[in-house]
Amino acid sequence: MTATDVVATPATGAPLLQLKNVEVAFNGVIQVLHSVNMEVPRGKIVVFLGGNGAGKTTTLKAISSLLAIDDGAVTGGGILFDGQEIANRDPAQTVRAGIVQVLEGRKVFGHLTVEQNLRLGLHLCSDRAIAERERERCLELFPALRGLLERQAGYLSGGEMQMLLVSRALLLQPRLLLLDEPSMGLAPLLVRQIFGALARINRERGLAMLLVEQNARAALEIADHAYIIENGRIVMHGAAADMRNNEDIREFYLGLSVGREKKSFRDVKHYKRRKRWLG
Ligand SMILES: Nc1ncnc2c1ncn2[C@@H]1O[C@H](COP(=O)(O)OP(=O)(O)OP(=O)(O)O)[C@@H](O)[C@H]1O
Numbered sequence: 001m002t003a004t005d006v007v008a009t010p011a012t013g014a015p016l017l018q019l020k021n022v023e024v025a026f027n028g029v030i031q032v033l034h035s036v037n038m039e040v041p042r043g044k045i046v047v048f049l050g051g052n053g054a055g056k057t058t059t060l061k062a063i064s065s066l067l068a069i070d071d072g073a074v075t076g077g078g079i080l081f082d083g084q085e086i087a088n089r090d091p092a093q094t095v096r097a098g099i100v101q102v103l104e105g106r107k108v109f110g111h112l113t114v115e116q117n118l119r120l121g122l123h124l125c126s127d128r129a130i131a132e133r134e135r136e137r138c139l140e141l142f143p144a145l146r147g148l149l150e151r152q153a154g155y156l157s158g159g160e161m162q163m164l165l166v167s168r169a170l171l172l173q174p175r176l177l178l179l180d181e182p183s184m185g186l187a188p189l190l191v192r193q194i195f196g197a198l199a200r201i202n203r204e205r206g207l208a209m210l211l212v213e214q215n216a217r218a219a220l221e222i223a224d225h226a227y228i229i230e231n232g233r234i235v236m237h238g239a240a241a242d243m244r245n246n247e248d249i250r251e252f253y254l255g256l257s258v259g260r261e262k263k264s265f266r267d268v269k270h271y272k273r274r275k276r277w278l279g
């Protein structure tokens with residue numbers, strides 16, 4: 001049995017991940033997150049929406065302990081993973097605890113082959129039989145990678161690279177997968193493929209995910225819950241199904257205008273006020 005098999009059976013009723021009044025600052029002065037509260041329940045997909053610069057990547061890095069690289073730190077509140085405080089820990093320790101982040105902007109090892117990149121994901125796995133089984137599971141999930149194993153990863157298309165990154169992350173056998181805009185720059189068919197694979201992983205392995213997306217429509221389709229962040233503050237959260245039907249969300253994040261007239265700035269301000277009340 002592997003860690004990925006185990007997560008389907010919850011150990012306790014508490015959420016897998018809890019952010020409590022999290023504050024983040026860079027260089028000790030630039031505060032970017034303000035009292036962020038968020039939960040990822042076991043076995044669920046949570047989508048995290050918001051405009052450019054809202055604080056999505058910063059939140060993910062706070063969870064995966066990657067802030068220190070950018071001279072940032074959690075300066076207030078707490079981050080609990082399985083009940084354990086994990087804020088400002090050593091990133092390697094966080095990966096070993098089961099939190100794996102697929103970074104924004106497709107960071108593969110370009111000079112290595114696809115196979116070698118996959119093997120990097122297996123470095124925590126000491127059992128060869130399990131490693132082979134997990135590798136095979138990934139190739140089944142993303143069959144397109146099978147024919148590319150000897151290819152230099154730097155020359156993959158955007159979609160292929162994203163599949164490789166998700167595979168490499170899965171091979172680390174996470175208990176919580178953090179994904180930063182996996183659909184960025186991909187054609188609609190590929191977005192469907194990637195999101196379909198994520199939904200399947202979640203269904204089959206009970207793997208919890210926190211998914212940052214600009215592609216709100218596709219993300220809300222596979223998510224259970226959604227949070228919206230603006231200027232470093234959570235302004236709204238709720239069930240993904242409710243968000244899909246929420247008029248404001250439909251207009252501002254899904255681009256589906258309900259009225260004929262384009263809304264004015266005053267309406268936008270009104271929308272912001274409403275969001276504060278709802279949040
Ligand atoms: N290392 C840093 N030093 C100072 N400010 C930073 C640093 N990294 C990010 N920020 C600031 O923090 C804010 C949030 O950035 P973040 O990258 O979290 O946004 P985001 O929601 O992921 O945006 P995007 O959708 O563009 O990726 C921005 O105002 C950004 O300029």
Ligand SMILES: [Mg+2]
Pocket residue numbers: 056057058104180
């Ligand atoms: Mg970002």
